[in-house]
Amino acid sequence: MLADKSARKPAAPASSSEGGWNDYDCKPSKEHPRPVVLVHGTGGNAVSNWLGLAPYLKKRGYCVFSLDYGQYNGVPLLYGLGPMEDSAAQLGTFVDKVLEASDTNKVDIVGHSQGGMMPRYYMKFLGGADKVNALVGIAPSNHGTTLSGLTKLVDLLPPLGDVIDGLAPSLMQQKRGSEFMARLNEGGDTLPGVKYTVIATKYDEIVTPYKSQFLEGPDVNNVVLQDLCPADISEHLAIGLFDKLAFHETANALDPANAEPTTCSS
DSSP, X not given: OOOOTTOOOTTOOTTTSTTXXXXXXXXXXXXXXXXXXXXXXXXXXXXXXXXXXXXXXXXXXXXXXXXXXXXXXXXSSOOSOSOHHHHHHHHHHHHHHHHHHHTOSOEEEEEETHHHHHHHHHHHHSSGGGXXXXXEXXXXXXXXXXXXXXXXXXXXXXXXXXXXXXXXXXXXXXXXXXXXXXHHHTTOSOOTTOEEEEEEOTTOSXXXXXXXXXXXXXXXXXXXXXXXXXXXXXXXXXXXXXXXXXXXXXXXXXXXXXXXXXXXXX
């Protein structure tokens, strides 16, 4: 699904067409010196998750790239289902491809849900920290989720957890208190040299409680949309797909020197 330099056909999808994202001829500018890698959430893919944000960033002069990761058991179109250790390795391979094509030594990563959390595994355990300047997590599952209390069913009915794990291991790994979460967050949430932004909504019904998305440490900015605009009612999917306030805060995180206040009219 990702375009290379030779894959430029009139019928190409928006993500890989000239002027769109995943343009491997794009060279970062002086104003935006790093390529942006977009990492979709569980069940998303390189196109559907980014039909709003990718053009938004591209229009502002960024070189923007997105990947599919975490395919599991041959399920088509829905990605981010496989073990997150494998997904993190796939992200690492993709980052290296982008760095080589753009002739840069660092990227900025923007991810939604699992995609805002899983890159932390890549940075912590797979050597990615030296290749990442900033991580922007939009509704990220940084400390796991209770899924509005539904994960209690797995505790009460362990066979249910086995079924879910067989269909999509990443779902069980994102359960609050999982072994994966314990290992990811052991020793602290952040790594030196990386700037972190979390963009959350109080109305998130998937990653709950919403404050579990926050990170602690230096170079961390935790943002709640309703603190910027009380009228914003975006929930978990909307904040990543089309919330212009979240897009504006993402742009601020990528270019803090030129950040502008985010308000209801942003």
